[in-house]
Amino acid sequence: MTLSHAACPLCRDSGGRLVVQTPLWRVVRVEDDANFPAFYRLIWQDHVAEFSTLTPAERTVCMEAVAAIERVLLAQLRPTKVNLASLGNVVPHLHWHVIARFEWDSHFPNPIWGARQREVSGEAAARLAVPLTELDQHVIAALAGVHA
């Protein structure tokens, strides 16, 4: 799927709350959906659509960063599962969703794009073991240790 650089929202905007970036990628926290507060997105800085377009070395850089975010979520939040996805049907600019999922969350065990399973009383963010701003700091620290 083609989408020009000029028309691409991920070339124009950050795509979320900027957490940390390098010349190759940036990591943002996604604040679009209060049901899933522990939701980061790694966005490849270059406007490429498909993961396999990257060189092998770039793919390793990309996925080691994704894995570092996942490890932070696992260590800090003890989620039921972490979900990883690179879809890009709407915005074909390479980005990886990294989402902590919990048995109590609104859609579990469905994907976040699937059918809602339950109503969650109160704010989902308040149920997390650490505040989101603190979680961001752990992500920054973890990504500082990743080659890029």
Next chain:
Amino acid sequence: MTLSHAACPLCRDSGGRLVVQTPLWRVVRVEDDANFPAFYRLIWQDHVAEFSTLTPAERTVCMEAVAAIERVLLAQLRPTKVNLASLGNVVPHLHWHVIARFEWDSHFPNPIWGARQREVSGEAAARLAVPLTELDQHVIAALAGVHA
């Protein structure tokens, strides 16, 4: 999320039509959903839940295989987009979905787990540029060139 090896469907069964395997992973074609015929799954042979549990070298092996499958889908089918995902909420045994998506498919641009967008007349598989058994052969050939 914990699930014992003994109770794990991906330890007991292939998880789809077996296409090719190595000691580290196997690739199956998923035949559960006729809406998405060009759908492969790379299943890590060991019973691990999370991608970040792998060693860096294993992650590279895993994602180079995923990228090889993606390249076959792009080259043979010219899909609108390829979708990659490792979710595992129901079966927390590491597996990667690799799915060719088309503007005409039943759910596009939604994720395959989202809301249906349209009815597709006839078999989706019949719209593909090559038959699925031929596509499998291209996947086998591509994965033969991937380390491990």
